[in-house]
Amino acid sequence: MESAIDTHLQCPRTLSRRVPDSYEPPFPMFVARADKSLQQVVMAYFGVQYAEDSQRPKALAALRHIVESFDLSDGPLHHDLTDHIDNQNHHNLMAVAYWADPAAYCRWLRSDEVNDWWSSDERLTEDLGYFREIVAPRVEQFETLYAFTEEFPGIGSVMGTSSGDISEHGYWGSMRDRIPLSQNDWMQPNDELTVISGDPSQRRRVIVRGHDNIALIRSGQDWRAAGEAERGLYLDEILPSLEAGMDFLRDNGETLGCYSNRFVRSIDLDGNELDESYNIGHWRSLDQLERWAESHPTHLRIFVTFFKVVAGLEKLRLYHEVSVSDGKDQVFEYINCHPLTGMMRDAVVPASV
Amino acid sequence: MESAIDTHLQCPRTLSRRVPDSYEPPFPMFVARADKSLQQVVMAYFGVQYAEDSQRPKALAALRHIVESFDLSDGPLHHDLTDHIDNQNHHNLMAVAYWADPAAYCRWLRSDEVNDWWSSDERLTEDLGYFREIVAPRVEQFETLYAFTEEFPGIGSVMGTSSGDISEHGYWGSMRDRIPLSQNDWMQPNDELTVISGDPSQRRRVIVRGHDNIALIRSGQDWRAAGEAERGLYLDEILPSLEAGMDFLRDNGETLGCYSNRFVRSIDLDGNELDESYNIGHWRSLDQLERWAESHPTHLRIFVTFFKVVAGLEKLRLYHEVSVSDGKDQVFEYINCHPLTGMMRDAVVPASV
Numbered sequence: 001m002e003s004a005i006d007t008h009l010q011c012p013r014t015l016s017r018r019v020p021d022s023y024e025p026p027f028p029m030f031v032a033r034a035d036k037s038l039q040q041v042v043m044a045y046f047g048v049q050y051a052e053d054s055q056r057p058k059a060l061a062a063l064r065h066i067v068e069s070f071d072l073s074d075g076p077l078h079h080d081l082t083d084h085i086d087n088q089n090h091h092n093l094m095a096v097a098y099w100a101d102p103a104a105y106c107r108w109l110r111s112d113e114v115n116d117w118w119s120s121d122e123r124l125t126e127d128l129g130y131f132r133e134i135v136a137p138r139v140e141q142f143e144t145l146y147a148f149t150e151e152f153p154g155i156g157s158v159m160g161t162s163s164g165d166i167s168e169h170g171y172w173g174s175m176r177d178r179i180p181l182s183q184n185d186w187m188q189p190n191d192e193l194t195v196i197s198g199d200p201s202q203r204r205r206v207i208v209r210g211h212d213n214i215a216l217i218r219s220g221q222d223w224r225a226a227g228e229a230e231r232g233l234y235l236d237e238i239l240p241s242l243e244a245g246m247d248f249l250r251d252n253g254e255t256l257g258c259y260s261n262r263f264v265r266s267i268d269l270d271g272n273e274l275d276e277s278y279n280i281g282h283w284r285s286l287d288q289l290e291r292w293a294e295s296h297p298t299h300l301r302i303f304v305t306f307f308k309v310v311a312g313l314e315k316l317r318l319y320h321e322v323s324v325s326d327g328k329d330q331v332f333e334y335i336n337c338h339p340l341t342g343m344m345r346d347a348v349v350p351a352s353v
Numbered sequence: 354m355e356s357a358i359d360t361h362l363q364c365p366r367t368l369s370r371r372v373p374d375s376y377e378p379p380f381p382m383f384v385a386r387a388d389k390s391l392q393q394v395v396m397a398y399f400g401v402q403y404a405e406d407s408q409r410p411k412a413l414a415a416l417r418h419i420v421e422s423f424d425l426s427d428g429p430l431h432h433d434l435t436d437h438i439d440n441q442n443h444h445n446l447m448a449v450a451y452w453a454d455p456a457a458y459c460r461w462l463r464s465d466e467v468n469d470w471w472s473s474d475e476r477l478t479e480d481l482g483y484f485r486e487i488v489a490p491r492v493e494q495f496e497t498l499y500a501f502t503e504e505f506p507g508i509g510s511v512m513g514t515s516s517g518d519i520s521e522h523g524y525w526g527s528m529r530d531r532i533p534l535s536q537n538d539w540m541q542p543n544d545e546l547t548v549i550s551g552d553p554s555q556r557r558r559v560i561v562r563g564h565d566n567i568a569l570i571r572s573g574q575d576w577r578a579a580g581e582a583e584r585g586l587y588l589d590e591i592l593p594s595l596e597a598g599m600d601f602l603r604d605n606g607e608t609l610g611c612y613s614n615r616f617v618r619s620i621d622l623d624g625n626e627l628d629e630s631y632n633i634g635h636w637r638s639l640d641q642l643e644r645w646a647e648s649h650p651t652h653l654r655i656f657v658t659f660f661k662v663v664a665g666l667e668k669l670r671l672y673h674e675v676s677v678s679d680g681k682d683q684v685f686e687y688i689n690c691h692p693l694t695g696m697m698r699d700a701v702v703p704a705s706v
Contacts, residue, residue: 016368018526019640020539172525172647173371186373287372294525294647297657304650 004031004166004178009140013183018173025170027311031163031178032144032156034100040138041155042099043216043323044076045280049092049129049337056091059128060271063093067269069117070097074108078157082264082278083271087250087345088338090129093271094264096280100158102136102329118335124204129337133282135216135325141187142323143178145169147313153276154218155321170307172294175322176286187213187324189285193259193332193347200339200349208343210330214259215286215322220278222317230316237305245298246279257288259346282343286324357384357519357531362493366536371526378523380664384516384531385497385509387453393491394508395452396569396676397429398633402445402482402690409444412481413624416446420622422470423450427461431510435617435631436624440603440698441691443482446624447617449633453511455489455682471688477557482690486635488569488678494540495676496531498522500666506629507571508674523660525647528675529639540566540677542638546612546685546700553692553702561696563683567612568639568675573631575670583669590658598651599632610641612699635696639677 001024003010046066050059063081070076076097084092099105108114117123123130146152149162168177176182191211198206221242223234242263249261259282266276283289293299306318332343339345354377356363399419403412416434423429429450437445452458461467470476476483499505502515521530529535544564551559574595576587599616606614612635619629636642646652659671685696692698 014369018371020541022541023640170648171644188373188375287376291524295523295656295660300653300657303648304653307648 001165001167002163004143004163004168005180005183006033008036009180011183015182015184015186017168017177019168019171019177023167023171025165025167026307027170028165029169030146030149031166032146032152032159033161033163034139034159038100038139038159040102040136041142041158042076042097042102042105042134042136043155043218044097044099044105044132044134046095046097047092047129047131047133047342048094049086049090049131049341050127051090053091055127056271058126059091059093060269062128062130063095064269065117066095069114070095072108072111072113074104074111076105076108080153081267081269083267083273084262084264086262087340090338090341092262093267096154098155098158105136123335126336129203129341130335131337131342132331132333133342134331135214135323136329137323137325140180141325142321143175144319144321145175145178146317146319147310148317148319153220153222153317153319156319173290176290179286179322179324181324187215187286189213191327193343195344195347195349198334200334200344200347203336203339206334206337206344208332208334208347209327210332210343211327213285213324214327214330215283215289215324217281217283217289217320217322218278219281219320220276220318222276223315224275225315226275227315230314233309234316237309238302241298241301241305242279245296245302248296248298249281249292254346256292257284258282258292259284260342286322289322354518354520355516357496357516357521358533358536359386361389362533364536368535368537368539370521370530372524372530376520376524378518378520379660380523381518382522383499383502384519385499385505385512386514386516387492387512391453391492391512393455393489394495394511395429395450395455395458395487395489396508396571397450397452397458397485397487399448399450400445400482400484400486400695401447402439402443402484402694403480404443406444408480409624411479412444412446413622415481415483416448417622418470419448422467423448425461425464425466427457427464429458429461433506434620434622436620436626437615437617439615439694441693443691443694445615446620449507451508451511458489476688479689482556482694483688484690484695485684485686486695487684488567488676489682490676490678493533494678495674496528497672497674498528498531499670499672500663501670501672506573506575506670506672509672526643529643532639532675532677534677540568540639542566544680546696548697548700548702551687553687553697553700556689556692559687559690559697561685561687561700562680563685563696564680566638566677567680567683568636568642568677570634570636570642570673570675571631572634572673573629573671575629576668577628578668579628580668583667586662587669590662591655594651594654594658595632598649598655601649601651602634602645607699609645610637611635611645612637613695639675642675
């Protein structure tokens with residue numbers, strides 16, 4: 001048994017774990033481990049939004065253009081593709097990319113090819129929306145959790161290896177306890193989401209400024225290799241509660257501190273659905289995410305089912321990654337997206353001067 | 354908003370609360386407040402056990418004898434009466450008594466009238482079982498929680514007044530955070546339950562030695578004054594999950610750290626049922642109680658229902674009290690009870706020398 005917090009990230013605490021040292025989790029779970037040289041990662045969500053099915057070929061072409069740009073120098077180490085319908089019944093394709101080197105990411109983003117495409121006036125005249133939502137948490141600002149130990153998805157894909165059995169799981173509060181920064185920091189928000197450029201109601205280009213400690217969760221399910229029994233378990237027992245909970249957050253998140261919630265389906269470059277899905281939730285704070293997760297009936301049902309089945313899982317892969325990040329390490333930019341897209345919905349629009 | 358931990362019991366922390374200072378609970382709840390002079394309380398469960406319905410009149414007479422003894426000098430300040438059927442289908446009547454002065458309790462217990470009755474050989478020849486399970490937590494070792502502010506049952510009845518809205522509730526871990534000792538102590542068990550006199554399999558007199566930090570929860574429901582809607586809410590929506598959860602703990606507690614679990618119905622001196630019930634659970638440790646409460650489907654269902662209805666409760670009274678206590682402040686004594694009664698079930702019987 002080892003701590004989810006890697007040895008080189010452990011430090012004297014001013015805040016205690018929720019459970020005593022003698023705590024023993026009821027089943028094994030694992031986290032991704034990285035070399036000590038890893039300092040900060042980048043989690044980038046590049047989106048293409050469209051309103052009508054007829055726009056899908058064009059949107060898929062735009063998605064493929066984004067994916068091609070990943071092959072440029074300093075591009076991401078890993079990416080995957082998703083599709084979802086949002087709160088306004090718009091379709092959204094996303095390329096979700098991960099870097100293990102924020103300097104490389106920065107060079108890539110500022111490269112002529114990438115920057116020129118994003119900045120071009122052509123983006124304003126296409127009938128597609130675009131967004132990029134990017135956070136760059138330092139290693140002490142995120143955690144992972146897997147019920148398996150190989151071929152990690154998401155951020156785990158750029159980290160390297162798996163831990164052994166970790167201690168901090170199986171209780172409410174363990175997510176916080178797995179984040180190294182929790183040893184000394186409550187990770188509280190310091191400000192509000194604010195529109196700092198553009199006007200969401202006018203579409204065109206909008207930039208939203210984030211704030212310290214926005215929490216981002218990616219929580220996923222991969223049933224590609226599952227046999228009939230595990231497919232049934234996922235599709236019949238887990239998915240209905242999951243969809244109900246995720247729809248609830250998508251539509252009612254504002255009062256709970258959930259800025260944005262997208263339950264997405266993995267796709268290939270041609271837009272065909274794969275047997276993978278995940279949720280992407282942006283929260284005003286980690287504790288608001290905790291409160292929802294530990295009290296909402298839909299999530300409690302998912303949790304109970306997970307507890308019941310986890311020890312017997314073979315090919316059904318369940319996991320999550322949760323980060324907080326500094327406001328200065330966040331990018332929330334939108335082009336021609338509807339005004340309830342992503343961080344725009346809850347962002348304060350300053351009175352014009 | 355005030356802390357559940359009374360001002361004179363607050364001290365510099367070595368262990369942090371689970372939630373930041375900015376936490377705001379989703380609905381109001383209250384705790385009992387006592388004068389600063391209160392140092393330690395006594396919670397005493399006096400039981401009469403019988404196997405056959407035909408023994409009930411005799412058992413009720415024994416219960417009345419116990420209640421009469423409460424009128425002796427230094428008797429308890431408050432008591433109530435209960436009935437339940439246990440894990441062996443035996444009936445059990447209990448008088449549950451509270452003192453605010455452990456010295457008075459001690460004088461009462463050692464008084465000739467009380468001591469002679471308990472010690473008499475006549476107790477061995479009646480066909481009734483008797484037990485007394487008593488803990489005396491110091492004020493820093495227990496907490497209370499009420500969805501109402503008047504006429505507190507249980508330990509609250511001897512404390513005095515109600516707090517205003519308290520901060521530490523509505524999240525898993527708040528029970529621990531309400532116990533003043535949690536500021537500096539994990540409240541971990543230091544030993545096992547041990548039979549130190551007698552042999553449970555032989556019945557007769559058995560004494561079980563407890564250990565530090567056995568956790569005792571009394572969790573109650575009072576629908577005496579409830580109107581039709583709230584009676585229905587309790588009887589149809591809460592009770593089925595509650596019974597399922599309590600039966601589960603009664604029958605499966607051993608592997609979970611639940612030494613004993615009794616879901617009891619309040620009665621009057623003649624044994625007539627009142628519209629009140631509560632659960633009495635003894636746990637090896639507070640954290641094992643926490644783990645069960647926050648992960649078992651039956652308790653999560655109760656919790657979800659409670660969250661849904663609590664803001665609208667009028668006459669349905671829901672509450673609990675939770676304590677830990679030092680091994681030296683515990684009494685677990687049995688006369689002619691079946692060997693799975695109370696602490697006997699999980700107590701180690703030392704190899705005879």
